[in-house]
Amino acid sequence: MRLVIADDSVLLREGLIRLLEEEGHTVSAAVGDAEALLAEVAVHRPDAVVVDVRMPPSHTDEGLRAALRIRAEHPGTAVLVLSQYVEQRYAVELLTGAPAGVGYLLKDRVAQVGEFLDSLERVARGGAAFDPEVVRRLLARTTRTDPLSTLTPRERDVLENMAQGASNPAIAERLFVSVSAVEKHVNAIFDKLGLVHTPEYSRRVLAVLRFLGS
Template identity: 50%
Template sequence: MRVMLADDSVLFREGIARVLRDAGLEVMGQAGDVAGLMELVGAAPPDAVVVDIRMPPTHTTEGLDAAARLREEYPQVGVLVLSAHVEPAYALELVETGAHGAGYLLKDRITDVEELVEAVRRVGAGGLVIDPGVVAQLVGRARAHSPLDDLSEREREVLTVMAEGRSNQAICQRLFLSPKTVEAYVRSVFTKLGLHQGADDNRRVLAVLAFLRG
């Protein structure tokens, strides 16, 4: 898989590049700002881009703006946005602008090398990635008479993992449950929340996130 990186910190970029190369990914190029990133992508579009949410010149939402441009100009390129803080609104904005190949991950999470590499691979393959911290904040948000109150503790655990963009198989591995048990929990969660159970992982994640943000 071919990857490009964008962050104004050279040391941070080099650290991610080394991790990805060690995992067998090809790091095609690095940039310190959005202009440099777009130039690189325009010359040779990669499978995935990893971009910091805050970069020069304003250090606000340059990464999100870059993701939007890439979605419009290079829809085949997956984008993983890294953030130093849990910002659910930004995460939801990112994944809802495209039903595939998008992700939002906290920078603290990249200390887990396997987590970072898996996230890059998933967005590069067209999947969705939502940081567990964002999902936990949405699931735990207090709302009056929420259908979430009807979920059992185990169903909440399944919902949390599902909303991160994980497949049923990944839920099995995370929660140490059998495939049939996970399928039963997923059906129960969707029934209690009144959501349509989409055929693919991306659609069901979007459905869950749409419910959680409501």
């Protein structure tokens, strides 16, 4: 795939370029600030971007705000946020702005190169990839909303694992329950959120995004 990278760390940028090109991908541009990221995306129209949260000039949330613009102006470009920080306000806006093609990983929690590459490829294909810690912090923002209050503790556990991209068998293994029990919990979540079956979108993704945006 064609990629654009944005991170103010030169060492990280160069490392990502080498890693991704060794995997057969094309890094069309690698930049150190949000404005340059937006310019390069407009020129190259990449399949996906990998972007840090905090970049010059203020080192606060430039990367996430640029990611929001990319999703709005170039909806065909997937966005994978790779950062040390969870910036909650814009993260929720990013993850609820479209049903697919977004991800948020924490740099110090990516244990293996293969894990990062798998997440990037999943996001580029229109899937989602959220670090469990990111999911936990964002879901914590919504504990007083009506949709969440209707879920049982076990349904919340299932939803959190869904947000991490786990399949029903994987959730069953993690929670030490049967696959059929997980399927019942998933269907209950869909029902409580009023998510009807539609061929256009994945209800699993919509269920997570509904909570993050509520």
